[in-house]
Amino acid sequence: MSARWIDDPILRVDHLTMRFGGLTAVNDVSFSAGRGDVTALIGPNGAGKTTLFNCLTGFYKPTSGRIAFSSGRLDDARIEKLTRSARKHDGEIFLLERMADHEIARQARLARTFQNIRLFPGMSALENLMIAQGRELSRAAFFSIAGLLGLPAWRRAEQAAVDQATAWLERIGLRHRANDPAGSLPYGDQRRLEIARAMCLRPTLLCLDEPAAGLNAAESHGLAELLRAIRDEGETSILLIEHDMSVVMRISDHVVVLDYGQKIADGAPREVREDPAVIAAYLGVEDPDEPAVEAVLAGNAPT
Ligand SMILES: Nc1ncnc2c1ncn2[C@@H]1O[C@H](COP(=O)(O)OP(=O)(O)OP(=O)(O)O)[C@@H](O)[C@H]1O
DSSP states (O other): OOOHHHHSEEEEEEEEEEEETTEEEEEEEEEEEETTOEEEEEOSTTSSHHHHHHHHTTSSOOSEEEEEEESSOOOHHHHHHHHHSSOSBSSSEEEGGGSOHHHIIIIIOEEEEOSSOOOOTTSBHHHHHHHHTHHHHHHTTTTSHHHHHTOHHHHHHHHHHHHHHHHHHHHTTOGGGTTSBGGGSOHHHHHHHHHHHHHTTOOSEEEEESTTTTOOHHHHHHHHHHHHHHHHTSSOEEEEEOSOHHHHHHHOSEEEEEETTEEEEEEOHHHHHTOHHHHHHHHTOSOTTOHHHHHHHTTOOOO
């Protein structure tokens, strides 16, 4: 069967290991994420998902292993050549384990959200989306004399940033709350605003750490629709950590399962959810025929 994560990966993780003292949080994990796919990283609490995310996005420097990323083609020969050099990228292929978080965000164009909401609560919803675009604005002299003088290049950049922010607010149903402090919005709205903020960076890969955490069933459904629409537009691939199987099974093209820091399964959602090792390890039960377990992995469990 042809799969994009094999034929056309945007991300290739090879033998990634992350140790904290004597604890191996991620143990020799390899997988690929397909260009244009939604790839879900699942596993029980403490499996190493967030640690792996933190390695991808430059918050941790992995103990060993390689993370190759490209908005173009991930060509094996070029990856090897880059690996032998001391460089971080060749202009198109990036070795993320060699890069700092800000370089990964700006040059490779990976954007991420966190398990805990990290908006600026006192700033308005619109301002939160404008801040995300600060680099584009500063490039157009936001902080320089040209910005103070309101020169045309800056005015155009500012208008483009406002337009993009407004379009995202509209899309997530928050245009009418544009001027309200982000911290005053209901929890589910804040989660969507965080995704909009990440999308204002126009990422090639959007990395979401438990975007459905704390959402009710209707909000989870809305979130899944939003992510599917982002994926279908074809500009942004998505990698998400998620415990809510209804979201995972509804939108994922590819599921990678970790347990105790190791990869235990990797494939299409249907294959993975029927894998006895996943049923046993992910849910901490021995009996793969347990109907409640099957319902949870199928995303049908009552919440
Ligand atoms: N900074 C750190 N220092 C020491 N140990 C850590 C650190 N970060 C994570 N760990 C440990 O690494 C292991 C994996 O944790 P991690 O948060 O990556 O798991 P997870 O799969 O994301 O879990 P959850 O689903 O609960 O968020 C855990 O045993 C955790 O205690």
